[in-house]
Amino acid sequence: MIDGRMQEALNKHANAEFYSSYLYLSMSAYFQSLNLTGFAHWMRVQAREELAHAMKFYDHVIERGGKVALPPVEAPPSQWESPLAAFEDAYRHEQKVTGLINQLVDEAVQTRDHATNAFLQWFVSEQVEEEASVDAIVQKLKLVGDAPGGLLMIDHELAERASG
Ligand SMILES: [Fe+2]
Ligand SMILES: [Fe+2]
Numbered sequence: 001m002i003d004g005r006m007q008e009a010l011n012k013h014a015n016a017e018f019y020s021s022y023l024y025l026s027m028s029a030y031f032q033s034l035n036l037t038g039f040a041h042w043m044r045v046q047a048r049e050e051l052a053h054a055m056k057f058y059d060h061v062i063e064r065g066g067k068v069a070l071p072p073v074e075a076p077p078s079q080w081e082s083p084l085a086a087f088e089d090a091y092r093h094e095q096k097v098t099g100l101i102n103q104l105v106d107e108a109v110q111t112r113d114h115a116t117n118a119f120l121q122w123f124v125s126e127q128v129e130e131e132a133s134v135d136a137i138v139q140k141l142k143l144v145g146d147a148p149g150g151l152l153m154i155d156h157e158l159a160e161r162a163s164g
Helices: 004-033 037-063 083-110 114-144 148-159
Strands: none
Touching: 004 037, 004 083, 037 114, 037 148, 083 114, 114 148
């Protein structure tokens, strides 16, 4: 049986992953509105990945005999100043999520919940990847600046992302 405080923290984090999914879906719609279909595709795949992350937490709580809680998911922004601003937001968001995952690991260690600690290790590695992939796109967007040709080149590249 899972510790009550740990259960609450895991449910809270599932909500943060649902929010991530919502945020990236909103970014996908924003890119679609700019006719940047490659960017929109990349964000749509990302939104689906975040939904899968949320479901991992959901499943873990159930597997441990806990009780799932599904509070409302906050509404994400719907507009950004530029593609770069959106990706910078995504990068900041991933850094925040990394911090939350690290806090969960601390809590798992403190409550001696080794199963949850093992479960969380996948997310520790995943966050390294997530931050790196978003930052790589931020850096490319900075490189091309306002050149439309460069933006379209990145759009083509992001269109290639596997649907997962
Ligand atoms: Fe995630
Ligand atoms: Fe993420």
